[in-house]
Amino acid sequence: MNMRIVARLINLPENRGVRVTTAERALLLVRVGNQVRAFQAQCPHAGAPLEKGVICNGRIICPWHKAAFAVDSGAVVEPPALLGLKQYPVQVHDGVVSVGDEPMAAPTPTALAEDRCFAVIGAGAAGTAAVATLRRQGFSGRLLWIDREQAPAYDRTALSKFVIAGEMAPADTPPLLDAMPSRIHGEVQRLDAHVKRIELADGRHFDYDAALIATGGEAQPLDIPGAVLSNVFVLRSREDAARIDEAAKSAACAVIIGDSFIGLEAASALRQRGLVVQVVSRHQVPLAAQLGKRIGAAIRQLHEDNGVIFHSNTEPVRLDGHGAVSTVLLKNGKRLAADLVIMGVGVKPATGFVHGVDKAEDQSLNADSQLHVAPGLWAAGDNVTFAWQQQPTRIEHWRVAQQLAVLAARNMLGDTQVYADVPFFWTYHFDKTFEVLGRAQQWNRLHVEGDLQRHAFIALLCHDEQVEAVVACEHQQAMARLSQRMQQPLGKAEALAIIRLC
Numbered sequence: 209m210n211m212r213i214v215a216r217l218i219n220l221p222e223n224r225g226v227r228v229t230t231a232e233r234a235l236l237l238v239r240v241g242n243q244v245r246a247f248q249a250q251c252p253h254a255g256a257p258l259e260k261g262v263i264c265n266g267r268i269i270c271p272w273h274k275a276a277f278a279v280d281s282g283a284v285v286e287p288p289a290l291l292g293l294k295q296y297p298v299q300v301h302d303g304v305v306s307v308g309d310e311p312m313a314a315p316t317p318t319a320l321a322e323d324r325c326f327a328v329i330g331a332g333a334a335g336t337a338a339v340a341t342l343r344r345q346g347f348s349g350r351l352l353w354i355d356r357e358q359a360p361a362y363d364r365t366a367l368s369k370f371v372i373a374g375e376m377a378p379a380d381t382p383p384l385l386d387a388m389p390s391r392i393h394g395e396v397q398r399l400d401a402h403v404k405r406i407e408l409a410d411g412r413h414f415d416y417d418a419a420l421i422a423t424g425g426e427a428q429p430l431d432i433p434g435a436v437l438s439n440v441f442v443l444r445s446r447e448d449a450a451r452i453d454e455a456a457k458s459a460a461c462a463v464i465i466g467d468s469f470i471g472l473e474a475a476s477a478l479r480q481r482g483l484v485v486q487v488v489s490r491h492q493v494p495l496a497a498q499l500g501k502r503i504g505a506a507i508r509q510l511h512e513d514n515g516v517i518f519h520s521n522t523e524p525v526r527l528d529g530h531g532a533v534s535t536v537l538l539k540n541g542k543r544l545a546a547d548l549v550i551m552g553v554g555v556k557p558a559t560g561f562v563h564g565v566d567k568a569e570d571q572s573l574n575a576d577s578q579l580h581v582a583p584g585l586w587a588a589g590d591n592v593t594f595a596w597q598q599q600p601t602r603i604e605h606w607r608v609a610q611q612l613a614v615l616a617a618r619n620m621l622g623d624t625q626v627y628a629d630v631p632f633f634w635t636y637h638f639d640k641t642f643e644v645l646g647r648a649q650q651w652n653r654l655h656v657e658g659d660l661q662r663h664a665f666i667a668l669l670c671h672d673e674q675v676e677a678v679v680a681c682e683h684q685q686a687m688a689r690l691s692q693r694m695q696q697p698l699g700k701a702e703a704l705a706i707i708r709l710c
């Protein structure tokens with residue numbers, strides 16, 4: 209193997225990674241004492257430059273969506289990445305650092321002696337993370353991985369940001385794994401938890417020893433006259449996004465019903481492709497329940513500055529058109545022109561097929577802190593209400609769905625893990641990424657560093673002096689550091705010190 213000189217030890221700081229480029233590739237160099245590790249420089253999730261992230265707690269944290277990798281080995285520790293970093297051999301002689309041109313062999317998992325049959329239902333965020341974990345843990349029994357969607361497991365979050373903006377073809381939606389394990393294509397019609405049996409709509413049936421339900425949610429259309437007209441959409445799957453993309457090609461104006469994260473991402477995407485976009489919402493300030501009024505108002509202002517028109521404190525009463533929708537009539541009497549309508553008003557957990565278990569009022573599956581639903585049955589993702597910090601909790605975030613799935617998969621193998629991380633969420637509007645850490649439920653003080661109006665800020669949502677959640681735009685390093693630190697209770701003064709150091 210050829211070794212190439214890439215750096216001098218003296219030039220490598222201990223607290224952050226450094227990017228170097230050889231003729232073949234970009235590398236991330238990480239120094240620990242007098243030792244140096246070399247990894248691929250880009251995050252395997254969506255390609256973030258890892259030198260822009262941080263190193264803390266023995267982890268490399270990705271700046272974009274906070275995947276974490278072990279500093280020693282590059283092994284993935286937290287999603288959204290599902291693969292570890294490629295590692296390259298390093299030699300340090302007389303303060304000169306050289307790196308080999310071939311990656312080191314990835315460790316192969318020790319196969320667990322196993323004759324059980326596991327089923328994973330769903331190939332979205334949670335299902336794919338569970339399957340990747342079972343593989344990584346060396347599960348060698350029979351694995352049934354079932355999804356009703358034909359497309360390989362893909363990154364749903366790209367749909368509202370890039371696909372309907374016309375920037376990414378639906379078929380190019382990024383896959384979640386490079387090498388996909390084989391999957392059963394079919395709709396699960398019934399899961400009987402008492403007899404541990406899964407039945408598909410086409411008549412096939414399977415018995416399992418342990419199963420994970422990772423079926424997410426179904427976007428709910430509004431039940432109003434005209435909702436069945438063509439060019440009226442919800443947005444959950446790649447097919448939904450492909451239909452919206454197609455309709456948008458010949459559309460001049462769009463109406464978005466609902467000011468949810470997805471509704472507003474859709475408004476941003478369609479506006480950026482040149483449509484007139486109007487958002488109809490029951491609220492004056494979008495996202496106020498999740499982020500508070502000041503931050504919600506700043507996000508609304510960003511949309512208005514880019515030409516989105518809001519109709520607040522009202523709702524649609526009917527959609528009209530001949531075959532295809534052409535207008536939306538609002539409760540306040542206004543009529544809006546619409547070549548296409550997207551309803552972003554909520555999601556219902558996809559659990560109708562599950563029998564013999566306890567369900568919450570919203571039809572999500574009730575699970576304990578280890579995501580255990582019934583004997584031999586676990587759930588993860590948007591469809592589960594689980595015991596977290598003594599509260600029944602349901603969270604609809606991509607990274608959380610994956611984290612829950614990782615621990616459910618481990619628990620299926622006999623572990624007893626509970627969720628001990630910090631919920632993280634990101635959302636993207638007009639080229640600005642807003643990041644949210646934690647869950648602000650009982651906060652009474654807002655501290656803003658930076659400028660909300662310029663969308664360059666980091667805001668602490670506190671209960672008295674205790675940080676409950678952090679919302680930020682353009683503070684990726686501080687958020688990466690806080691994603692680790694907030695795993696323990698964090699006071700405002702220490703949070704501010706961390707932010708000012710970054």
Ligand SMILES: Cc1cc2nc3c(=O)[nH]c(=O)nc-3n(C[C@H](O)[C@H](O)[C@H](O)COP(=O)(O)OP(=O)(O)OC[C@H]3O[C@@H](n4cnc5c(N)ncnc54)[C@H](O)[C@@H]3O)c2cc1C
Pocket residue numbers: 329330331332333334335354355356357364365366367368394395396397422423424425443444445470558561588589590591603604605606607609632633634635636
């Ligand atoms: C357009 C869009 C953009 C988003 N953007 C973000 C974002 O930027 N950041 C963020 O944190 N979160 C985002 N989210 C939320 C995030 O995608 C969800 O929280 C996450 O996908 C939940 O994962 P899941 O595995 O529970 O469900 P899903 O990812 O929805 O996967 C469920 C899978 O189960 C399958 N399935 C359902 N029922 C059955 C059945 N009966 N039989 C067989 N298969 C079945 C479905 O086909 C699907 O493939 C976004 C969501 C959407 C829709």
Ligand code: FES
Pocket residue numbers: 251252253254255256270271272273274275287288289
């Ligand atoms: S690009 Fe690194 S976690 Fe998404």
